[in-house]
Amino acid sequence: MSAQDLQKSWAAWLAHEKRASPNTMRAYGDDVSRFLAFQQGHLGKPVREKELAALKTADIRAFIAARRGEGLGGGGVQRALAAVRSFYRYLAREGILENAAPRAIRTPRLKRRLPRPLSPEDAVRVMEEAGGHDVEWLGARDAALLTLLYGAGLRISEALSLKRGDVPLGEGLTIMGKGRKERLVPVLPLLRDAVENYATKIPFTGAPGTALFLSRRGKPMSPREAQALMQRLRGRLGLDHRATPHALRHSFATHILQGGGDLRSVQELLGHASLSTTQTYTAIDTRQLLETYEKAHPRAKS
Secondary structure, eight states: OBHHHHHHHHHHHHHHTSOOOHHHHHHHHHHHHHHHHHHHHHHTSOOBHHHHHHOOHHHHHHHHHHHHHTTOOHHHHHHHHHHHHHHHHHHHHTTSOOOOHHHHSOOOOOOOOOOOOOOHHHHHHHHHHHTOOSSHHHHHHHHHHHHHHHHHOOOHHHHHTOBGGGOSOOSEEEEEOGGGOEEEEEOOHHHHHHHHHHHHHOOSOOOTTSBSSBOTTSSBOOHHHHHHHHHHHHHHHTOOTTOOHHHHHHHHHHHHHHTTOOHHHHHHHHTOSOHHHHHHHSOOOHHHHHHHHHHHOTTTTO
16 A cells, blocks of 8 residues: 555544544554655655654654754644654554664654633633634633633633534533533523523524634634634733733633632543543743742641
8 A cells, every 4th residue: 555545544433433533544644654655755755654664763853853954942843753653553453564763763752831821801801802802702702712712711612612502501511621521510690691691692693503703704703713713812901912811711710710719620620531630731930839838737837
C-alpha cells in the first residue's frame, strides 16, 4: 500500500475507533501529511510500507529539524511527534509493519506556563460589556456565551456544541468533554437567565438539534468568532492579551478555589481526568495560601 492509502485508513481509525475531535483530526492529519511528503523528498523516492518500516531515528529527526527550520515551536514539535507515533502505532496494531524509531525520539520538554485568570471584577466587566452590542440579539448571544464560559467553566467548543433543544436549561447541564467524558455542570440562575434571554431573541428559526449559538448570518458560531469577540472586549476594557475565552474557564476554577472550594470538586467541574492537571490549570497565589494556612492550621500562630 502507498503511504497515502495507509494514512487514509489511519485517519478513519482515528475518527471512528478513537473518536478523535475534529481539531485533532485536522492537526494530526496535517502533521502526518507533512511527514510523508518530507520523507519522500528526503529519500528521493515514493514512500510505501517498505520505506516506512525502514526509517531510522535519523530520518525522523531530519523531519523535526526541517519543521523547526520552518518556525515550528516546541509545542508544535510535540504534536507532530505525537501524530507520527499515532500513525505508526496504528500500523503496528493492524499488523502492517513495525518500527520502533518514532518511539525512540525524545519529546522536547516545554515550560509549563500557568494560566492567567481574570480578576473577579474584570470577569464581571467582560460579561457586562459583551451585552452592549449594537444589534440586540448579538449582544444577548455574546453575554450568554461568555456567561457560560465563566459561570460553568465550559471550554469554548463545549459551549458552542449546545443545541436549541437544550434550552431552557435545567439545574444541571450534561457536557461531553475531551475523550468523550461526560460531566454534570450545575447551572446557576444567572446563567440560565442569560441563555434563555438570548434564545428568545434569535431571529432565525431552527430545529431542536441545530446549533444554539449562531453567527450574524444564522450559521453555527465558530470558535474564531468567540476569539474575535474577546479581542474586541480586551481593547475596550484595557485587558491583558491573555484575556481569551479560555481564560474565563481558568477564572471559573481559580475563583472557586479562592472562595474555599476544594480541588477535587473543581476537577469534576472542569472534567479533568487527572488532579495534577487541575492543580496546574488553576492559579492561587502564595499569599492567599499563606493566609489560609494562618487561619486554619492549629500551629500557625504558635
